[in-house]
Amino acid sequence: MTELLTGWITHQRWFAGKGRPIDELVVDSDVELTHGLRHLIISVRQAGTRDRYQLLLGTGGDTSGRYSHARIGDGCYDAAYDPDLTATLLTGMAEGRDLGPLRFRHLEGVEIDTSLRSLVLGAEQSNTSLVYGETYICKMFRRLIPGLNPELEIVTALARNGSHHIAQPYSWIEAELDGEPTTLAMTQEFLATANDGWALALASVRDLYASLDPSASDAGGDFSSEAYRLGVATAEVHHELAAAFPTDVMETQEVKQMIEDHRRRLAGAVHEVPELAEHARVAQEAYQRVADVISEIPVQRVHGDYHLGQVMRTTGDWVVLDFEGEPGQPLAERRALSSPLRDVAGMLRSFDYAARHLLAGHPDAEQLRPRAIEWAELNRSSFLAGYSAGGGRLHAEDAVLLRALELVKAVYEVTYEARNRPTWLPIPLAAFQMGR
Numbered sequence: 149m150t151e152l153l154t155g156w157i158t159h160q161r162w163f164a165g166k167g168r169p170i171d172e173l174v175v176d177s178d179v180e181l182t183h184g185l186r187h188l189i190i191s192v193r194q195a196g197t198r199d200r201y202q203l204l205l206g207t208g209g210d211t212s213g214r215y216s217h218a219r220i221g222d223g224c225y226d227a228a229y230d231p232d233l234t235a236t237l238l239t240g241m242a243e244g245r246d247l248g249p250l251r252f253r254h255l256e257g258v259e260i261d262t263s264l265r266s267l268v269l270g271a272e273q274s275n276t277s278l279v280y281g282e283t284y285i286c287k288m289f290r291r292l293i294p295g296l297n298p299e300l301e302i303v304t305a306l307a308r309n310g311s312h313h314i315a316q317p318y319s320w321i322e323a324e325l326d327g328e329p330t331t332l333a334m335t336q337e338f339l340a341t342a343n344d345g346w347a348l349a350l351a352s353v354r355d356l357y358a359s360l361d362p363s364a365s366d367a368g369g370d371f372s373s374e375a376y377r378l379g380v381a382t383a384e385v386h387h388e389l390a391a392a393f394p395t396d397v398m399e400t401q402e403v404k405q406m407i408e409d410h411r412r413r414l415a416g417a418v419h420e421v422p423e424l425a426e427h428a429r430v431a432q433e434a435y436q437r438v439a440d441v442i443s444e445i446p447v448q449r450v451h452g453d454y455h456l457g458q459v460m461r462t463t464g465d466w467v468v469l470d471f472e473g474e475p476g477q478p479l480a481e482r483r484a485l486s487s488p489l490r491d492v493a494g495m496l497r498s499f500d501y502a503a504r505h506l507l508a509g510h511p512d513a514e515q516l517r518p519r520a521i522e523w524a525e526l527n528r529s530s531f532l533a534g535y536s537a538g539g540g541r542l543h544a545e546d547a548v549l550l551r552a553l554e555l556v557k558a559v560y561e562v563t564y565e566a567r568n569r570p571t572w573l574p575i576p577l578a579a580f581q582m583g584r
């Protein structure tokens with residue numbers, strides 16, 4: 149079994165250790181949830197690191213037919229794709245069951261419809277989400293980090309305070325990992341009629357490319373009013389987070405320490421992705437300016453990995469998803485207080501991504517590039533205007549920090565793309581060439 153899993157896991161989108169050989173794979177926990185369904189927690193050792201992943205193992209299905217796409221080996225497959233088996237998760241959460249070490253729970257007062265069957269959501273993801281009917285989305289966290297998942301923690305707190313900008317949380321699955329109660333999965337309201345920000349932004353970019361209008365704001369699919377509303381919603385979510393969790397102020401010494409951390413990460417990224425070396429100086433200078441001119445930074449809980457794929461436009465407003473922070477960072481870091489401008493910077497980067505990613509391989513890339521840049525600038529400034537209008541702090545002196553945080557994000561993206569989508573690497577690299 150461990151040999152089969154070793155061969156299979158390296159091809160999974162959510163596997164964080166791609167490109168490095170696996171030294172050892174061990175099954176740490178193996179629990180039968182129902183006949184033909186086992187829940188496994190596996191440890192993967194690679195060059196001195198150890199990561200834990202969870203998997204639903206189906207043992208009774210047809211791996212040459214219906215479940216061939218989810219095949220792990222003869223007679224065993226990724227049971228996330230088997231709706232008859234995943235029904236067990238919903239029933240478990242509805243009934244508050246304990247199955248071996250796994251605890252299935254729901255929020256007080258929530259009634260779960262256990263008749264619904266699941267489909268795996270097709271979107272590219274770091275986790276695996278099961279959509280039950282058009283009612284629930286249950287996200288299975290693939291890579292397990294001991295402790296309460298920040299998404300469950302934040303969404304539950306914001307729901308308690310009546311936020312309109314989150315998908316309502318319903319239930320979760322947990323187990324002890326290294327002696328700590330650890331979130332394995334959580335179920336939320338499925339926003340069946342909403343569109344995600346990335347898809348909406350891309351529709352606008354495509355329109356712009358196809359139209360003969362000379363400017364981004366004149367194009368049929370103008371996104372700037374949505375970018376503005378997203379800015380307002382982002383500011384409101386930041387206020388809600390500040391109200392629900394502690395806030396603080398980072399003093400000079402901590403600011404310097406933060407800059408040191410970013411320098412270290414930059415060095416690590418240059419080591420991993422040599423193409424970044426020629427741009428490192430731009431980031432160094434931006435970091436240095438923060439160390440030189442900023443002595444205090446207000447901090448609070450933030451989203452931590454904010455981009456257009458994390459927000460959905462419902463008929464009423466923008467809803468924010470996935471408060472998990474950057475996948476792969478230690479939990480303490482993902483829960484640590486930071487400047488809300490980190491999220492603002494993340495979304496600004498996302499407008500650049502949306503504008504540029506269709507250029508790669510486009511026959512008219514050279515003519516389109518100025519339009520792409522114009523589209524990004526328009527939506528970036530609309531988003532910032534909305535953020536200010538919604539009460540987000542954006543003083544003139546914050547520009548230095550915002551620029552540095554954008555480059556911090558771009559450094560993260562460089563390693564993310566090198567590991568996951570190497571053809572997209574030029575997108576974050578371009579961030580260092582813009583003299584903003």
Ligand SMILES: Nc1ncnc2c1ncn2[C@@H]1O[C@H](COP(=O)(O)OP(=O)(O)O)[C@@H](O)[C@H]1O
Binds near residue numbers: 269338342458
């Ligand atoms: N509550 C929801 N309702 C509808 N779609 C959702 C919901 N949550 C997530 N999605 C869809 O799943 C995609 C990925 O979700 P996300 O939470 O960001 O997962 P991951 O952490 O794996 O990236 C989103 O871009 C969105 O399209």
Ligand SMILES: O=P(O)(O)O[C@H]1O[C@H](CO)[C@@H](O[C@H]2O[C@H](CO)[C@@H](O)[C@H](O)[C@H]2O)[C@H](O)[C@H]1O
Binds near residue numbers: 456474498564
């Ligand atoms: O959504 P996740 O939590 O899985 O976040 C990871 O994957 C994202 C890509 O799916 C990645 O985001 C980067 O690409 C986006 C376009 O696909 C772009 O909108 C973002 O701005 C860019 O950062 C994210 O960084 C990564 O953590």
